[in-house]
Structures are given as structure tokens and as C-alpha cells.
Amino acid sequence: MTTPSLLDGLPLPTLPGMVHGIVAQEPWGVQCDDCLRVFSDERLLFAAQRALFNLYVPGTRKCGDCWRAAGWAYGNDGWRRVS
Numbered sequence: 214m215t216t217p218s219l220l221d222g223l224p225l226p227t228l229p230g231m232v233h234g235i236v237a238q239e240p241w242g243v244q245c246d247d248c249l250r251v252f253s254d255e256r257l258l259f260a261a262q263r264a265l266f267n268l269y270v271p272g273t274r275k276c277g278d279c280w281r282a283a284g285w286a287y288g289n290d291g292w293r294r295v296s
């Protein structure tokens with residue numbers, strides 16, 4: 214279950230010195246490139262796990278829903294094409 218963020222839907226700049234998609238601190242916020250939802254958590258790792266990079270599509274960070282819509286799934290064996 215994802216708690217909606219006030220930042221959802223606004224394309225936000227990556228914070229200076231941070232990896233692409235990290236748009237907030239305290240708590241950490243990580244944004245999906247497609248739907249622009251922002252996933253927040255006090256722990257950066259937990260926020261980042263909800264909007265993932267895909268090694269086959271470098272530089273793009275998306276949430277699970279958007280990766281699935283783009284034909285990708287992530288499981289125990291890594292990324293795989295599903296459509």
C-alpha cells in the first residue's frame with residue numbers, strides 16, 4: 214500500500230549530488246519517471262526499492278506498476294521481459 218505524497222505528479226529535480234530520482238530528504242523521496250509518484254521512507258534504501266532502475270534501460274527509474282506497463286518484471290532472477 215502506497216501512501217500518496219503531496220509531491221506526486223510534479224516532475225521534481227534530483228537533489229544535488231544524488232542519484233537520479235532522489236528528490237527529497239527527511240524523509241527520503243524517490244520519484245518514478247513515468248507516473249511521477251514519489252515514494253517516501255525514513256530509510257533511503259526502502260524508498261529507492263519502490264522506484265527501481267533497470268540495468269537494461271539505463272538511467273530510467275520507475276515504480277513496479279510502470280515497469281510492468283512497459284513490459285518488465287523484476288524477480289529473484291533479476292529483470293525479465295514479460296511482453
Ligand SMILES: [Zn+2]
Binds near residue numbers: 246248276278
Ligand atoms: Zn510509476
